Amino acid sequence: MFSGLRIFKEGLTGNTGWSPHWRDPAPKAEYDAVIIGGGGHGLSTAYYLAKNHRMTNIAVLEKGYIGSGNIGRNTTIIRANYYLPGNSEFYSHSLKLWEGLEQELNYNAMVSQRGVINLFHSDGQRDAFVRRGNAMRAQGDDAELLDPEGVRRYLPYLDFDNTRFPIYGGLLHARGGTARHDAVAWGYARGADRLGVDLIQNCEVTGIDIESGVVRGVQTARGPIKAKKVSIVTAGRSGQVAALAGLRLPIESHVLQAFVTEGLKPCIDHVVSFGMGHFYISQSDKGGLVFGGDLDFYASYAQRGNLPMAEHVMEAGMTLMPMIGKAKVLRSWGGIMDMTPDGSPIIDKTDTYGLFLDCGWCYGGFKAVPASGYALAHLMATGVPHETARGFRLDRFRDGHGLMDEEGTGAQHNLH
Numbered sequence: 565m566f567s568g569l570r571i572f573k574e575g576l577t578g579n580t581g582w583s584p585h586w587r588d589p590a591p592k593a594e595y596d597a598v599i600i601g602g603g604g605h606g607l608s609t610a611y612y613l614a615k616n617h618r619m620t621n622i623a624v625l626e627k628g629y630i631g632s633g634n635i636g637r638n639t640t641i642i643r644a645n646y647y648l649p650g651n652s653e654f655y656s657h658s659l660k661l662w663e664g665l666e667q668e669l670n671y672n673a674m675v676s677q678r679g680v681i682n683l684f685h686s687d688g689q690r691d692a693f694v695r696r697g698n699a700m701r702a703q704g705d706d707a708e709l710l711d712p713e714g715v716r717r718y719l720p721y722l723d724f725d726n727t728r729f730p731i732y733g734g735l736l737h738a739r740g741g742t743a744r745h746d747a748v749a750w751g752y753a754r755g756a757d758r759l760g761v762d763l764i765q766n767c768e769v770t771g772i773d774i775e776s777g778v779v780r781g782v783q784t785a786r787g788p789i790k791a792k793k794v795s796i797v798t799a800g801r802s803g804q805v806a807a808l809a810g811l812r813l814p815i816e817s818h819v820l821q822a823f824v825t826e827g828l829k830p831c832i833d834h835v836v837s838f839g840m841g842h843f844y845i846s847q848s849d850k851g852g853l854v855f856g857g858d859l860d861f862y863a864s865y866a867q868r869g870n871l872p873m874a875e876h877v878m879e880a881g882m883t884l885m886p887m888i889g890k891a892k893v894l895r896s897w898g899g900i901m902d903m904t905p906d907g908s909p910i911i912d913k914t915d916t917y918g919l920f921l922d923c924g925w926c927y928g929g930f931k932a933v934p935a936s937g938y939a940l941a942h943l944m945a946t947g948v949p950h951e952t953a954r955g956f957r958l959d960r961f962r963d964g965h966g967l968m969d970e971e972g973t974g975a976q977h978n979l980h
C-alpha cells in the first residue's frame with residue numbers, strides 16, 4: 565500500500581521493498597466475464613465490474629502488455645467541454661470520476677486541473693464557443709469566455725502582434741487539464757487485481773465462440789477460455805476483433821501522432837488549443853512540451869506516422885507561439901484511432917447475446933477512461949445502459965437516428 569510513511573521509508577532504502585503491482589496468473593478455463601483489451605477502457609471496466617457489481621470471476625485478456633496501446637500513447641488531456649446532449653453528460657461524469665480517482669485507487673495518477681484554453685480566431689468561431697460554453701455550464705461544468713486581453717493574461721507567450729490568424733479570445737475550462745496516462749493504466753490494473761480480476765498479458769484473442777446467437781467464450785494464443793459475457797474493448801483494433809464475431813463495424817482506424825521536446829523550465833501552465841490550425845500543447849511534469857495535431861488522414865494500423873503531418877503540426881505551433889522554435893523535439897510516436905462516422909463512441913450490446921462493444925473513441929478516449937469503464941460495467945452487469953451513456957448506441961449508424969456529430973463535419977470518419 566502507498567502511504568506517506570512507506571514512500572519516505574522506501575526512498576531511504578533504495579526502493580527495494582515494493583512488490584509487483586499485480587499478479588501474473590495463468591488463464592482459467594472459464595470466467596463469468598472476459599474483457600478483450602487491457603487498455604484504459606478494458607482495465608477500468610474490470611475495476612468497476614468488481615467494485616460496483618461484485619463480479620470478480622473475470623479476466624482482462626491483453627495481446628501485448630498493459631499500457632502498450634493508446635493508453636500509453638496519448639497526450640493526456642482530460643476535459644468536459646462537449647456540446648451535444650449524449651456526450652455532454654457522459655464527459656461531465658468522467659471528469660467528476662477523474663477528480664476522485666487518486667483517492668479511489670490510492671494511486672498517484674498526477675491528475676492536474678491546470679485548465680484547458682481553446683482559442684478562437686473569427687466571429688463565427690467565437691459564437692460557436694459561446695454556445696459550447698453555455699452548454700457546458702448548463703451541464704453543471706465550468707466555462708469562462710476570455711477576450712484577447714484575458715487570453716494575453718494567461719498565455720503571454722502567444723504571438724498576438726504579427727500573426728496570420730488574430731486571436732479573438734478563448735474558452736477557458738478551468739477544471740480540465742492532464743493526468744499521467746500510464747499511471748492511470750497501472751492504477752486501474754492494480755485496483756482490479758486487488759479485487760480478484762485476472763490480468764492476462766501476452767494473450768491475443770484469435771477467435772470468438774458463438775453458438776445459436778449466444779457467446780460461449782474466446783480462442784486465445786494461450787488456449788480456449790469459456791465465458792458467459794465477453795466485451796470487445798480494443799480501441800484501434802476494434803474492427804478486426806469484432807470481425808471475429810462476424811460483425812462489420814462502422815469504424816475506420818487512422819493513425820494520430822504526438823511529439824515531445826526536451827525538458828524545459830516551466831513555461832506553459834495550461835493546455836492550449838489553436839483554433840485555426842492542427843495544434844495543441846501542454847507541458848509535462850518532467851518539463852517536456854507535449855504537442856500534437858490532426859490525424860495523418862489515411863487509414864492505417866501502423867503505430868507511427870509520416871513526416872508531412874509532423875511538418876504541418878510544427879508549422880502550426882510556430883505560427884501560434886514562435887518561441888517553441890528553440891525547443892528540440894526528442895520523440896514522436898503514433899497510435900491507432902478508432903474513428904466513427906459521427907465522431908462519438910459506442911458502448912452497447914450486440915445482436916449476439918452476452919457480447920458487448922466499447923469502441924469508437926476517436927482521439928478523445930483518454931478522458932473517457934473512468935466513465936467508459938463505469939458505464940460498460942453497468943451495462944454488462946445489469947443489461948441496461950448507464951444513464952450517462954444511453955446515446956452511445958450502435959444502431960444509430962444503421963438508421964441515422966441519434967447521431968452525435970460534435971464537430972458538424974458530416975459522415976466522414978477522418979474529419980472528426
Ligand SMILES: Cc1cc2nc3c(=O)[nH]c(=O)nc-3n(C[C@H](O)[C@H](O)[C@H](O)COP(=O)(O)OP(=O)(O)OC[C@H]3O[C@@H](n4cnc5c(N)ncnc54)[C@H](O)[C@@H]3O)c2cc1C
Pocket residue numbers: 600601602603604605606625626627628629631632633634635636637638639640641642767768769770797798799800801805820821822856897898899900901925926927928929930931932
Ligand atoms: C497520439 C495520441 C494522442 C491522444 N491524445 C488524447 C488526449 O489528449 N486526450 C484524450 O482524451 N484522448 C487522447 N487520445 C485517444 C486515447 O488515447 C484513446 O482513445 C484511448 O486510449 C483508447 O482506449 P484504450 O485506452 O482502451 O486503448 P488501448 O490502450 O489501445 O487498448 C486497447 C488494447 O487492446 C489490445 N488488443 C487489440 N487487439 C487485441 C486482441 N485481439 N486480443 C487481446 N488484446 C487486444 C491492444 O493491445 C491494446 O492494449 C490520443 C491518442 C493518441 C494515439
